[in-house]
Amino acid sequence: MSITRYETGVRMSRAVVHNKTVYLCGQVAEDRTAGITQQTQTMLAKVVSLLESVGSSKESILSATIYLKDMSLFAEMNSVWDAWVEEGKAPARACVEAKMASPELLVEISVIAAVN
Numbered sequence: 036m037s038i039t040r041y042e043t044g045v046r047m048s049r050a051v052v053h054n055k056t057v058y059l060c061g062q063v064a065e066d067r068t069a070g071i072t073q074q075t076q077t078m079l080a081k082v083v084s085l086l087e088s089v090g091s092s093k094e095s096i097l098s099a100t101i102y103l104k105d106m107s108l109f110a111e112m113n114s115v116w117d118a119w120v121e122e123g124k125a126p127a128r129a130c131v132e133a134k135m136a137s138p139e140l141l142v143e144i145s146v147i148a149a150v151n
Contacts (some may be wrong), residue, residue, distance in 0.1 A: 039075070041089060050089050052150055057089050059146040067139040071108045074141050075115040082146055093119070095149040096126040102133040102143040112142055 040051035043093035051058045062081045083093050101116075105110060109130065120126075128147075135143065 050085055052089055055150045056097075057086065057091050057148050057150050059085055059148075061145050063137075063140050063143045067137060068141060070117055071111045073143045075112050078144055079115070079119050079140055082144060086146070086148055089149045089150060091148045091150045093148075094121060094124050095151060096124075096146055098127045098147045100145045101128065101130075102132040102135070102145075103130060104132070104135050104141045106132045108141055 037053070039052045040048040041051070047060050049060050059082065062078050062085070065077040066073065066083070069077070079093075082096075086092055086095070101112070103112060112130075126148075133143075137139070
């Protein structure tokens with residue numbers, strides 16, 4: 036059994052690969068002071084970058100769990116998400132309202148993807 040951990044710190048690894056599957060830690064926005072649209076865009080850009088760094092891609096996402104600070108942000112976040120996901124390649128997805136680790140964070144995503 037091989038498990039490869041990437042960017043490992045004391046508390047977590049940013050990505051873990053096992054059996055051609057990659058598990059990403061929660062990804063958040065670059066600018067925590069931005070609105071939901073920009074936070075969602077930069078969060079998804081970080082997902083793409085991290086996936087590509089371990090030999091995967093957004094088209095290989097199997098499952099995504101999205102955490103929103105408030106469900107009133109759902110429609111605006113979805114407009115970014117819908118433009119980002121390629122037609123016919125949408126992953127299984129859950130979206131829940133959650134208390135965020137930092138009060139200025141509006142959205143966070145956790146992703147599981149196949150490694151190409």
